[in-house]
Amino acid sequence: MPAPEQRRIIFKHIDEPGYSNDLACYVKHGGYEILKKAVTRKPEELIDEVKKSGLRGRGGAGFPCGVKWGLVDRKSGKPIYLIVNADESEPGTFKDRYIIHQDPHQLIEGTMISCFANNVKQAYIYIRGEFPHGARILEKAIQEARDAGFVGKNICGTGYSCDIFVHRGAGAYICGEETGLIESLEGKRANPRIKPPYFPAVLGLYQCPTIVNNVETLCHVKYIAEVGGEAFAKIGTPNNTGTRIFCVSGHVQRPGYYEFPCGTITLGQLLNDVCGGPLPGRKFKAVIPGGSSAKILKFGERFKGKRKVGADMVDYDWGVEDVPMDFDSLGMIGTMGGSGGVIVMDDSVNMVEALANINAFYSHESCGQCTPCREGSLWMKKITTRMVHGQARTEDAALLKGVADQIPGRTICAFGEACSWPTQSFLAKFGDEFQGYAAAKPTKPAPAVPLI
Amino acid sequence: MNLQPATLTKIDEVITHYPVKRSATLPLLHLIQEDVGYIPEEAITWIAEKLSIEPINVYEVVTFYPMFRRKPIGRRHIKVCRTLSCALMGGYKTCETFEKEFGTKLGETSADGEVTIEFVECLASCGTAPVVLIDDDLHEKVDCAKAKQLADQIKKEAAKRG
Numbered sequence: 001m002p003a004p005e006q007r008r009i010i011f012k013h014i015d016e017p018g019y020s021n022d023l024a025c026y027v028k029h030g031g032y033e034i035l036k037k038a039v040t041r042k043p044e045e046l047i048d049e050v051k052k053s054g055l056r057g058r059g060g061a062g063f064p065c066g067v068k069w070g071l072v073d074r075k076s077g078k079p080i081y082l083i084v085n086a087d088e089s090e091p092g093t094f095k096d097r098y099i100i101h102q103d104p105h106q107l108i109e110g111t112m113i114s115c116f117a118n119n120v121k122q123a124y125i126y127i128r129g130e131f132p133h134g135a136r137i138l139e140k141a142i143q144e145a146r147d148a149g150f151v152g153k154n155i156c157g158t159g160y161s162c163d164i165f166v167h168r169g170a171g172a173y174i175c176g177e178e179t180g181l182i183e184s185l186e187g188k189r190a191n192p193r194i195k196p197p198y199f200p201a202v203l204g205l206y207q208c209p210t211i212v213n214n215v216e217t218l219c220h221v222k223y224i225a226e227v228g229g230e231a232f233a234k235i236g237t238p239n240n241t242g243t244r245i246f247c248v249s250g251h252v253q254r255p256g257y258y259e260f261p262c263g264t265i266t267l268g269q270l271l272n273d274v275c276g277g278p279l280p281g282r283k284f285k286a287v288i289p290g291g292s293s294a295k296i297l298k299f300g301e302r303f304k305g306k307r308k309v310g311a312d313m314v315d316y317d318w319g320v321e322d323v324p325m326d327f328d329s330l331g332m333i334g335t336m337g338g339s340g341g342v343i344v345m346d347d348s349v350n351m352v353e354a355l356a357n358i359n360a361f362y363s364h365e366s367c368g369q370c371t372p373c374r375e376g377s378l379w380m381k382k383i384t385t386r387m388v389h390g391q392a393r394t395e396d397a398a399l400l401k402g403v404a405d406q407i408p409g410r411t412i413c414a415f416g417e418a419c420s421w422p423t424q425s426f427l428a429k430f431g432d433e434f435q436g437y438a439a440a441k442p443t444k445p446a447p448a449v450p451l452i
Numbered sequence: 453m454n455l456q457p458a459t460l461t462k463i464d465e466v467i468t469h470y471p472v473k474r475s476a477t478l479p480l481l482h483l484i485q486e487d488v489g490y491i492p493e494e495a496i497t498w499i500a501e502k503l504s505i506e507p508i509n510v511y512e513v514v515t516f517y518p519m520f521r522r523k524p525i526g527r528r529h530i531k532v533c534r535t536l537s538c539a540l541m542g543g544y545k546t547c548e549t550f551e552k553e554f555g556t557k558l559g560e561t562s563a564d565g566e567v568t569i570e571f572v573e574c575l576a577s578c579g580t581a582p583v584v585l586i587d588d589d590l591h592e593k594v595d596c597a598k599a600k601q602l603a604d605q606i607k608k609e610a611a612k613r614g
Binding site: 088093122169189341452 | 470475477481503505516531537539573574575577579588
């Protein structure tokens, strides 16, 4: 079956010739009209639209946005903060970058609608430190919007006021974790907070109720305010509504970003039809479907079980190519849709080397407050790097699994899971390659493309 | 530590963005690093005083975030992405090319003080791998040939400056 057509809602103007990131261009394309209408409605109505839309967070966890907003403590009398998570740092993910650089007003409009709906008086955009131009573009765009009365005091003449400030990170992946991000915004090390009691919706920034939403999620909110929650829920599949931006990287002919209604495209269609298949003379070997923390899939493996289609339970028997790219299907086969970052590896890749690369990332990025994660990620890196650059041993596979298995569930935040899942899944699916690495190494030619 | 008047103005402005002054720690560190080139010892006590916090509160932040550095670096800062998508497309070779071109090693500054080369983790441009951040500018699809071109350009600009 050929791949469906792309449906660009969030990326409508990305790479459009002549489209610029200034206010005039945005307004010419109908910009801020939705905000103008939204501020004439009741805030509760807007929250209701988001609930009805079924929108799930696009940052990685896929938590329903309406539910997140519903959890906010509105009775405490404390101010409510909204933080835009623009820390985009999950390896393999590169969607927010284009929104920020090319269409910043879309994000600002979505943010202001969300702020109005939740009675937020102060919002922050937490942008990763490695986007210096992005931060400047956002600051300029916010100033333009402020001058035009869309941000700041007395928005659209309604008496409602809310400002946005840009806050730059400084190179730490853990700031993408919402409680780590809050600590960082408070001027501290980004050590995630323990939940309970520190649920951001109740005890977030400055111990006040706080909403943290991903850049793409807030752009979807803008679209929901435009078309209504019910119309939005008709895009995609039940429980996986709206469009999804897939960021494809690695060994395909046409890497890049592609926006499709959720669940309407399979992994095979995405990689073969949309991205042009493997590089000449190569075959797909493995794919990580939702950012580097997601468990790896091996081409050739099959997934069987029962799933709900409408009211019925039906059997499924999928190869990797057949899996629909939605939160639920990817969850069913033991991995996740995560942040939409699809990393493809072909048969030229040695899995021990690929894992060593990933482990070096997690070891570098562990915040260090929980021992299982700090030590575990370090040892997984040391072992896999030694296998590649030093002496490899047959028993290393079991040793790695032993370390990885002791991390998840024993840490304050989900980084523990994120750093152990690659090792666990690589070993579960490519265990032979790890066990055989010591024996194969002496005759193995040096890799053309070193990974570690 | 002699900060430019423009930096001081920005510092005073950014502190007003937050109801709690301590939140301005990262913005102040960025502003000082952009002005001075690195975070000198005295910056830590200066920021602490400015924000009415203890020097340790600033120090622990400086040592936590990879982008803050305690020593001066070369005039140009070359950051090569090391993470998986870039590595799969040859990021390590790209890095080697820069090392060879400038006769220096990862994490070090070339003898003429012109460049510092570093590996950094994912720069969120995986679709155009391998990517390199030179100062504030992102360069995409930097294979060895393009790395050589970029190196030549940096050398040319350095020669022009004399």
